[in-house]
Amino acid sequence: MGFLDNSGDIILDAVLTDTGRLRLAKGDGSFKIDKFALGDDEIDYGLYDKNHASGSAYYDLTILQTPVLEAFTNNMSSMKQRLLTVNNNDLLYLPVIKLFTQSGLGSELNANGSFVVPVDKTTVETGFGDFLGGGILNGYRPGNDPARIELQQGLDTNEKPKEEPLEDQLVESQYIVQIDNRLGSIFPAADNAGAGATADGAQLAAASYAYLDDDGIANYYFVAGDAGRGYVGNLRSEEASSILGPRGTKISFRIGASLELRNSQFLFDQMGALGSATITNSATSGNDLVPGTNSYKFIDSTVRISGVSTGFSVDIPLRFVKLGS
Amino acid sequence: MATSFKTINSKDVVSTRNMLHEAIPITGAIISGTYGTFPDENNIKNFSHGMFQTVYDYPYLSSSANHIFDLAVGYANASELSSSANTQNAKKINMYNELAQVLVGFDESSNIRRFDEDGDLTGGTKINEAYFINFTRLLMKDEIKKGSFTLSLGVNQNYAGAMDSTLSITDKSGSTGFKVNSPAGEYGILYATGSATSPSGGVDGLGYAPAGLLYYQAGIAVITASVFGTILGTPVETTLNLVPMNGTLTGSSISGACDVFRHRINNIQFNNTTELNSTVYFCRANHNDFNYSSNPTYLSASKMVVKNNSTDSPVSYTTTVGLYSADNELLAVAKLSEPLKKDPSTEFTLRVRLDY
Numbered sequence: 001m002g003f004l005d006n007s008g009d010i011i012l013d014a015v016l017t018d019t020g021r022l023r024l025a026k027g028d029g030s031f032k033i034d035k036f037a038l039g040d041d042e043i044d045y046g047l048y049d050k051n052h053a054s055g056s057a058y059y060d061l062t063i064l065q066t067p068v069l070e071a072f073t074n075n076m077s078s079m080k081q082r083l084l085t086v087n088n089n090d091l092l093y094l095p096v097i098k099l100f101t102q103s104g105l106g107s108e109l110n111a112n113g114s115f116v117v118p119v120d121k122t123t124v125e126t127g128f129g130d131f132l133g134g135g136i137l138n139g140y141r142p143g144n145d146p147a148r149i150e151l152q153q154g155l156d157t158n159e160k161p162k163e164e165p166l167e168d169q170l171v172e173s174q175y176i177v178q179i180d181n182r183l184g185s186i187f188p189a190a191d192n193a194g195a196g197a198t199a200d201g202a203q204l205a206a207a208s209y210a211y212l213d214d215d216g217i218a219n220y221y222f223v224a225g226d227a228g229r230g231y232v233g234n235l236r237s238e239e240a241s242s243i244l245g246p247r248g249t250k251i252s253f254r255i256g257a258s259l260e261l262r263n264s265q266f267l268f269d270q271m272g273a274l275g276s277a278t279i280t281n282s283a284t285s286g287n288d289l290v291p292g293t294n295s296y297k298f299i300d301s302t303v304r305i306s307g308v309s310t311g312f313s314v315d316i317p318l319r320f321v322k323l324g325s
Numbered sequence: 326m327a328t329s330f331k332t333i334n335s336k337d338v339v340s341t342r343n344m345l346h347e348a349i350p351i352t353g354a355i356i357s358g359t360y361g362t363f364p365d366e367n368n369i370k371n372f373s374h375g376m377f378q379t380v381y382d383y384p385y386l387s388s389s390a391n392h393i394f395d396l397a398v399g400y401a402n403a404s405e406l407s408s409s410a411n412t413q414n415a416k417k418i419n420m421y422n423e424l425a426q427v428l429v430g431f432d433e434s435s436n437i438r439r440f441d442e443d444g445d446l447t448g449g450t451k452i453n454e455a456y457f458i459n460f461t462r463l464l465m466k467d468e469i470k471k472g473s474f475t476l477s478l479g480v481n482q483n484y485a486g487a488m489d490s491t492l493s494i495t496d497k498s499g500s501t502g503f504k505v506n507s508p509a510g511e512y513g514i515l516y517a518t519g520s521a522t523s524p525s526g527g528v529d530g531l532g533y534a535p536a537g538l539l540y541y542q543a544g545i546a547v548i549t550a551s552v553f554g555t556i557l558g559t560p561v562e563t564t565l566n567l568v569p570m571n572g573t574l575t576g577s578s579i580s581g582a583c584d585v586f587r588h589r590i591n592n593i594q595f596n597n598t599t600e601l602n603s604t605v606y607f608c609r610a611n612h613n614d615f616n617y618s619s620n621p622t623y624l625s626a627s628k629m630v631v632k633n634n635s636t637d638s639p640v641s642y643t644t645t646v647g648l649y650s651a652d653n654e655l656l657a658v659a660k661l662s663e664p665l666k667k668d669p670s671t672e673f674t675l676r677v678r679l680d681y
Contacts, residue, residue, distance in 0.1 A: 011676045012646060012659035014606075020648075020656035033338075033656055035330040036608045036677070038615045039645035043664060045622040048631050048640075059631075060640070064664055068644045071658040078658045079647040082329035083615035089669050092635040093627045094617060157627040169326045176653065210652060219654070245627065308653070311329035311619035 017075040022214040037311075039079040042066050076178070076217060082311035086169060093155045095170050097305060097312045098242045100150040100250070103134065107150040107252070110135030111280045114300070114317035115149060117184060119257035123323045127294050129287030136281060139184065139257030139320065143204055148189035149316055150252035151305050152235050154243035163237045166246040172307040173224040175232060175251045179303045181209070181218035182258060182267060183320055188231060189252040206256055207231070221308075224249055251305065261299075261320055268297035268322055279321065289321065296321050330649060331614060337607040344598050346473075349464050351393065351593040353477075353488070360384050364584035371580045376416055377459075378583040395459040396583040398574060399424065400550075401439050404453035411575040420579065424457055424547070428540055430508040440547050442535045444504040444514060452537065454550035454574055456586050458593075465544035470596035471513060472500030474539050477591035478552060480521045482559045487589050492519040492552060496539045503541070510542030523558040550574060553589075561589070601680055608646055608675040615667050616641055640668040646677050 016024065023031040043066060052058040072078045084094075100107040110116045117139040118124045124132070124140045132138055132145040153172045154162075177186055185206040209218035222231040235247040260267055275296040279289040289296050299320045306313035360368040360383070367384035377397040383390040399421030400406050408414060422437050429438040429446070440452035458476075460469070476494040479487035496503075499513035517536035528534040534556040537548040553561040553570035561570040570589075573582040616639040623629060623641075631640050642664040648657040659677045667673070 010661070010665075010673065011605075011678060012661065014646070014648060014657040014659035014677045014679045016657050016679070017655050019654055023650070023654075023656065030650070031656065032650060033333060033606060033648045033679075034651040035332045035649045036606065037330050037647045037649060038608075038610065038641075038643045038667075039647055040618055040620050040642050040664070042644050043618075043620060043622070043642045045618070045620060045630050050631060050633055060642070060666065063642055064666070066642075066644070066664050068660055068663060071645075071660045073658075075655040079645060079655055081618060081620040082647075083641045083643060083667070084327050084329050084617035084619055085331070085614045086327045086617050087613060089613075089616065089639055090635045091617070091639070092629060092632055094619075094624055094629060096624060096627055155627040159626075159628070211654065213654065219652075307619075309327050309329065311327075312621075313619070 015071045015073055017073050017078070018215070019075040019213045037079060038083040039081060040083060041078070041080055042068055074215070075213060076215065080313060084311055088167070088169070091167075093157060093160065093245070095153050095166060095172065095248055095310060095312070096156050097151050097153045097172070097307055097310075097314050098156055099314065099316060100152050100240075100242050102240050102242065107148055108134045109317075110319075111282075112277060112319065114319045115147075115255070116279055117255055117257055117318055117320045119261040119320050119322045120263075123296070123321060127287075127289050127296065127321075127323050128281045129284050131281075131283040131287070133280075133282030133284070136283075137255050139255060140262065142187035142254040142256040148252050148254050149303070150189070150250060151314060151316075152241050152243050152247070152250040153307065153310075153312075154235060154241075154247035155245035156243050157245045160245040162241075162243070162245055162247060164246045166248045170310065171248040172310050172312075173232070173249065174308040175222045176306045176308060177220040177222065177251075177253065177303060178217050178306070179220075179255070180301050181212055181216050183261060183299060183301050184255045184257050184318070185209075185218065186220050187254040187256045189254045207253070222251055222253075255303065255318065257320060261322065265297065265322070265324060268299060272297045272299040272320075275321065279319075289323075294323055296323050298322075327617075329619065330653070331608070333606055333608070337609065339605050339607075341603045341605060343601045343603065345601055346470050346596045346598055347466070348596050349594070353479075353591045355382055356380055356590050356593075357587050363588055369587070375413060375579055376420055378580050378587075380587070391463055392461050393464055394461060395457075396587060397424075397457040397459070398455070398550075398579055398582040398586070399457065400454040400574060401425070401451070403439070403451075406454055406571070406575050408575065413578050416579060417574070420457070421455065424545065428507055428509045428512070428538075428543060428545060428547070440538060442514075442549070444506065444512070444538070446506060450535075452547060452549045454571065455537065456548040456550065456582075458546040458548065460544040460546075462544070464597060465595075466597040466599040468510070468542045468598045469539065469544055470598045471503055471511070471541055472496060472498075473594075473596035474499065474513075474515070474546070475592070475594045476515075476546065476548070477593075479589040479591050480519070480553065480557055480561050482561055488591050490519070490521045491591050492517050492521055492557075494536045494548065494552065497533065499539065499541075507540065509540055512538050512540040515539050515546065515548070517552055517556060521557050521559070523556060528556065603681070604679045606648060606677045606679070608677055610643075610667060610673050610675070612669050612672050615643070616669055638668050638670065640666060642666055646675055648677065648679070
């Protein structure tokens with residue numbers, strides 16, 4: 001008689017993240033574990049060999065040998081990808097979140113491969129000549145220019161028609177946007193320039209973040225159908241889109257520079273660098289930021305957009321720029 | 326609705342409490358002799374206030390040095406040794422009183438109680454002169470394990486061959502016979518035994534003589550000065566001038582008396598205790614849970630790379646468990662040692678333990 005397999009019950013020692021320690025130290029009851037998720041950050045599913053000649057026992061041989069790192073205590077560095085529960089085992093496709101990059105429609109990256117955010121009036125007007133082209137987000141007056149960041153969700157495959165509805169349980173209805181609050185904040189976007197401003201030209205207010213973690217990362221929640229600002233909406237089949245197949249929702253927003261970036265060089269000196277490459281402005285010729293002519297400093301960062309229910313996340317590169325040497 | 330989180334119910338959480346013990350051996354060579362010439366070793370720190378002496382496990386100017394314990398001596402105002410002619414008489418009384426008021430407390434008239442030989446504060450023999458060993462939190466952690474303490478003292482009469490005859494001081498009754506009438510927690514009676522003990526020094530039939538008190542949670546050993554005197558057949562000499570050991574209590578400074586006491590410590594051994602409170606979260610992955618992944622490598626053009634057909638079973642590989650707050654903030658992380666396969670034919674429960 002053999003021994004029973006007791007491998008189904010595994011004891012793991014957990015470490016508190018820096019945010020966990022912060023909440024514990026507050027002593028205000030905010031440290032309360034309410035849910036769990038499983039992650040697979042180290043796994044490269046490209047190593048899954050579903051056509052291995054020796055049979056199915058060999059499909060995941062390489063994956064199961066993947067070395068696993070010790071836990072990171074930085075809350076932003078762990079659990080970047082989560083496992084999903086979907087009540088259908090017969091799915092062959094899963095939705096992705098993808099940057100809408102179609103040229104001329106407002107959400108493409110700048111030629112330097114990131115979204116450029118001029119942080120103050122001088123950089124916008126003197127550096128870029130007041131009219132900002134694709135991939136340049138007006139960090140001084142976020143509602144004044146058409147550029148925005150738009151991400152779309154759906155099945156990015158041409159094996160299914162875009163008119164086919166996306167299965168209900170795969171439609172993302174809630175997004176988390178994470179951005180370094182020292183650098184910028186999230187503002188509403190709309191399809192047209194000026195739609196981020198009221199009739200009298202005043203700017204719409206920035207979104208309110210849900211919480212700020214111990215590293216100064218602001219976490220924003222945007223839900224489909226949220227009142228007023230239209231951050232999240234349905235992605236219709238007739239819309240221009242980067243998603244090739246069935247579509248779910250989209251999220252769009254702009255980024256405003258923080259007061260500190262607008263009024264001080266401190267953070268640029270501390271974590272930035274002096275620009276050495278030209279930043280082109282596709283809106284008007286001759287209004288590029290050219291090192292030597294328009295010396296500028298920049299800080300590279302990212303904004304992370306994650307689907308709450310589907311767990312998919314995308315990091316969008318940002319470059320905050322400010323004239324001055 | 327697809328989801329990547331699973332709620333932890335109250336039935337999935339349990340709190341446990343464990344006591345961890347470590348053996349702490351302190352050899353006499355570290356205390357005296359290894360790091361310089363006695364009594365001026367580099368791991369011994371004396372202070373201008375002269376109230377106590379600090380012992381490190383390495384020369385204390387090094388950042389690698391750990392503070393392991395402090396030594397002090399003192400006597401009660403009522404002690405026969407107390408005299409204004411003594412060196413540092415007031416400081417020795419102050420040191421005794423400070424420790425007595427913390428460890429023994431006050432009587433009904435708010436007078437400081439003296440250390441009692443058998444722990445019965447209503448009467449009996451008092452410990453009026455004592456050596457104090459204050460162990461640091463680094464060594465004793467939450468408390469000294471009851472019944473584990475041994476202090477070996479060299480009590481040969483001759484100073485140069487101090488360790489030729491030793492006295493073993495233990496809390497032999499600590500695990501079952503500890504006292505709880507101290508304001509500083511539990512304490513046990515220390516007993517001395519050894520061939521040098523004198524039948525006339527209060528030694529019981531088994532060869533044990535009361536030799537002090539050990540405060541487990543406070544981490545302080547109070548050693549009666551009689552371990553060098555009345556409980557021995559031949560009282561101990563101090564230095565080459567052959568004065569009795571207890572003569573240092575009156576004629577030497579506190580640090581000087583600590584030096585000669587330190588010279589006679591042969592070995593200290595005890596187990597410390599760490600009280601570990603844990604919360605265990607039972608993270609249950611049922612057959613239909615967590616079979617897909619949001620890992621970008623999971624898809625190629627939105628198609629799962631682990632499936633050829635839609636009827637194939639989905640599969641995922643877990644390496645990490647994240648514990649989240651209600652607002653989805655990651656509060657704790659646990660890692661598996663190797664990827665764990667999950668598909669609709671498997672279920673598992675991961676017990677994630679968070680220690681406090």
